[in-house]
Amino acid sequence: MLMVSETRKEIEKIQAVATAEITRWQEQIQAVEDWQEEVLEPLRAKLDYFNMLLTNFHADQFYNAENEKAQAKLKSIKLPYGITLASKEQATKLEVTDDAALLAYAQESGYVDIPAPKAKWGELKKTLKVHEDGRVFDGNGEEVSFVKAVPQERKFEVR
Numbered sequence: 001m002l003m004v005s006e007t008r009k010e011i012e013k014i015q016a017v018a019t020a021e022i023t024r025w026q027e028q029i030q031a032v033e034d035w036q037e038e039v040l041e042p043l044r045a046k047l048d049y050f051n052m053l054l055t056n057f058h059a060d061q062f063y064n065a066e067n068e069k070a071q072a073k074l075k076s077i078k079l080p081y082g083i084t085l086a087s088k089e090q091a092t093k094l095e096v097t098d099d100a101a102l103l104a105y106a107q108e109s110g111y112v113d114i115p116a117p118k119a120k121w122g123e124l125k126k127t128l129k130v131h132e133d134g135r136v137f138d139g140n141g142e143e144v145s146f147v148k149a150v151p152q153e154r155k156f157e158v159r
Contacts, residue, residue: 055156058085062154084159090152092130096121101146109138 058077065071077085096102106112106119109127113120127139130149138144 051158054079054083054085054158058087058156059154062087062156085156086159087154087156090155093150093152094125094128094130094136095148095150096146097148098146105144105146 058074061077062071062074065074075087079085102119102121102124103112103117106121106124107117109124111120111124112118125147128144128147129137129139131137134149134151136144136147136149
């Protein structure tokens with residue numbers, strides 16, 4: 001019985017020492033993480049500033065290009081030190097302007113959830129096409145007046 005008691009005490013001692021060491025190391029790790037964040041914060045701000053300048057430069061070059069052919073060449077600009085300025089056109093966003101008309105159209109077309117009468121907008125909008133003048137048409141070529149096409153700004157980024 002004495003051996004069991006002594007062994008338990010020895011285990012408790014070892015666990016106490018380990019817990020104290022873990023706590024000490026966690027405090028040191030936290031101190032290093034705090035230092036790292038303090039040092040990186042101004043560098044991240046500096047990087048954000050330079051990225052903003054490069055993005056503005058790229059957008060200015062792209063939008064002030066002479067024609068579409070010149071714009072196509074400016075979709076991506078390679079800079080020294082492995083930096084690339086890239087841009088891509090964003091898909092036109094479709095917004096529903098009349099929920100009741102959407103639900104009626106969805107029921108007519110078979111894009112309705114059965115338990116609750118709700119339009120399957122995700123599936124339905126895949127069938128819609130946007131004309132260059134901004135009007136929206138379904139797969140049959142009929143205009144869908146309750147959906148509005150909202151053009152999105154081109155996305156510029158620094159890689």
